[in-house]
Amino acid sequence: MLELLPKLNDQNLPWIDTIHPIVVHLVIATALISVVFDVIGVMARRPNLYEVSFWNLLMATLAIFVAIIFGQVEAGLASPYGASRDILNFHSTIGWSLAGVLAVLTSWRYVARQKDPNILPKGFLILDGLLAALVVTQVYLGDKLVWIYGLHTVKVVEAIRKGVVS
Amino acid sequence: MIELPQLQMEYLRLLLNKQMIFLTLSSPLDEISFSLGPNNLPYNLPIHPNLVHFTIGLFAIAITFDIAGALYPLEKRILRFLALPVTRLSFHDVGWYNILASCAITFLTVATGIYEMLLAAPIQGVKSSLGLGAMPTMIMHGVGGAILLLLIVIMTVWRGFQRFAWRRDLGRQVSWSYLLSGVLILVILAVHGTLGAELAAEFGVHITADQLLAAGADLNEVLP
Numbered sequence: 001m002l003e004l005l006p007k008l009n010d011q012n013l014p015w016i017d018t019i020h021p022i023v024v025h026l027v028i029a030t031a032l033i034s035v036v037f038d039v040i041g042v043m044a045r046r047p048n049l050y051e052v053s054f055w056n057l058l059m060a061t062l063a064i065f066v067a068i069i070f071g072q073v074e075a076g077l078a079s080p081y082g083a084s085r086d087i088l089n090f091h092s093t094i095g096w097s098l099a100g101v102l103a104v105l106t107s108w109r110y111v112a113r114q115k116d117p118n119i120l121p122k123g124f125l126i127l128d129g130l131l132a133a134l135v136v137t138q139v140y141l142g143d144k145l146v147w148i149y150g151l152h153t154v155k156v157v158e159a160i161r162k163g164v165v166s
Numbered sequence: 167m168i169e170l171p172q173l174q175m176e177y178l179r180l181l182l183n184k185q186m187i188f189l190t191l192s193s194p195l196d197e198i199s200f201s202l203g204p205n206n207l208p209y210n211l212p213i214h215p216n217l218v219h220f221t222i223g224l225f226a227i228a229i230t231f232d233i234a235g236a237l238y239p240l241e242k243r244i245l246r247f248l249a250l251p252v253t254r255l256s257f258h259d260v261g262w263y264n265i266l267a268s269c270a271i272t273f274l275t276v277a278t279g280i281y282e283m284l285l286a287a288p289i290q291g292v293k294s295s296l297g298l299g300a301m302p303t304m305i306m307h308g309v310g311g312a313i314l315l316l317l318i319v320i321m322t323v324w325r326g327f328q329r330f331a332w333r334r335d336l337g338r339q340v341s342w343s344y345l346l347s348g349v350l351i352l353v354i355l356a357v358h359g360t361l362g363a364e365l366a367a368e369f370g371v372h373i374t375a376d377q378l379l380a381a382g383a384d385l386n387e388v389l390p
Contacts, residue, residue, distance in 0.1 A: 016295060017363050029223020033267055051256040052263045059227055082390045114251070139219075143211045146366070149389065150375030153367045155289065156385075165385045 012077050012157045020074045021146065023067040024139075031060040031102065031135050035128040038120060047118035054109050054117075061102040068095055074152065081165050084149035091141040098134055105131060195285070204381075204388075205374045206287045212372045214282045217275040218362070222355055224268035225318065229348035232261030232325075232340045258339040262329050269322035276315045283308055288369035289380045296360075300369050307361040314358060317351050 006014040034056040041049035071092070080088045105127060112121045150156040159165040201208050234241065235257035245252055288300035298306075324344060333339050370376025378388055 011367055017360065017367065021363070022359070025219045025223040026226065027223075028219040030227055033220070033224060033264065036267070037263065048256075048259055049263070051252075052260050055231065055256065055260045056227065056264070081385065114249075139216065140211075143216065147205065147211045147215070147372060148374045150370070150373040150379075153370060153373055153376050154292075155370050155373075155376040155379045159379055159385065 008077065010154050010157060011152045012079070012160075013074065013152060014077075018074055018152050020067060020070040021142075023063060023070055024142070026063040027060050027067050028135060028139060030056040030063065032132060034060065035132045038125060038128050042120060042125060047120075050113075050120050051117060054113055057102070057106050057109060061099075061106045064095075064099045064102055068099055071095055078145075078151040079160050080145075080149070080151060081160065082149070084145055084151060087141050087144050087149070088151075091138065091145060094134060094138045094141065098138060101131060101134060202285065203374070204377050205372045206285050206377065207282065207372055210374075212278075212282050214275060214278040215362070215366070217271060217278060218359070220271040221268055221275045221318070222359065224264045224271070225348075225355070226352060228261050228264035228268060229345065229352060231257050231264065232348070233345055235261060236338050236340060236342070236345060238337070254337055255339075258329070261340065262325055265318075265322050265325050269318050272315050272318050276311050279311050280308070282372060286365070286371045287377065288365065288371050289376065292369055294364045294368050296364065298364075300365075303361050303364055303369065307358065307365060310354075310358045310361070314351070314354065317354075321348065321351065 008014055009016070011018070034053040037049045037053035037056065041047060041053065075088055075092060078088065105124075108121065109124075112119070112124075145151050146153075156165065198208075203210065205212075235254050238254040238257065283304060286304060288304070290300075293299060294303055296303075321344070324347075325340065328340055328344065333341070365371045366373055370380060375385060375389055378385060
């Protein structure tokens, strides 16, 4: 059965480059800009920006599930070493939690928007702050996996395959 | 008559020594090398790759929503079926505000990119999966970045004129040529991003583990 799986390249991937970091462009950009537009909408009293933030939030919710699918596959192939094991565990846990948080926030916004699209539900800005904090933490952990520990980079994969890093 | 050959000899000797002269020249990098970490940056995590999320993500969503706004008459029934009431204007609002945000942040993306490229130390002797060496990859990614900034600025200005002047009274706020240009730029962005990803994953630029490995360090010891 195993030989039916595609061959892994020098980055230990069945495809040319890591896909998870590409998909997260969309999640990070839409989730954070949604918070920014909510804040500007409240401060500048521009309710039409709530529409912009709602659609960005919806896109973040759709994209994060794609990001998790690729994230899980690529994490499974990452062979983390040293402290990057713990970081990868935290990154996975927060990733799944973020999917839940985004889905709940989007549903709440959907229901509130059906009633009146020009009103931001009370207290939503606080949740926006929580969302932004979670996303920033998640980006920080993901950054560490790539830019400190070099998971899925040619040099590190080579070292792991030789058995010099574990 | 004897002076000319002598001069030529001197010139020849200089040419032969050129490699030596080049090697002994010091780089401005030497002056700050003491303040750089193992990733060749004065901080742990590079900034440019984090700003790139916004440039690419916001631009892609902007074009996507303007396409959704342009095709609105076709989608009306689907949106009604999904119980998702939306006006055409909201789709175009997303298209406008997202590209505006993308444009603003891309100045920082390019600025940090230039700074971090100046400090880049790609691993020697590597060929990327596109068959390019480090220098061509960096030059293409650097020049490409400046060109893309220009393109994104032009697109944003174009989008603004359509929204506030040329197509102000029209339901479809963008022209088809704008949408086509947007899709083309997304394709360029994909290739451009691949070059940037290769600088990291294959050339190990600003990646602590890769740089340490290239220097012959034992990761189990220095990066536990």
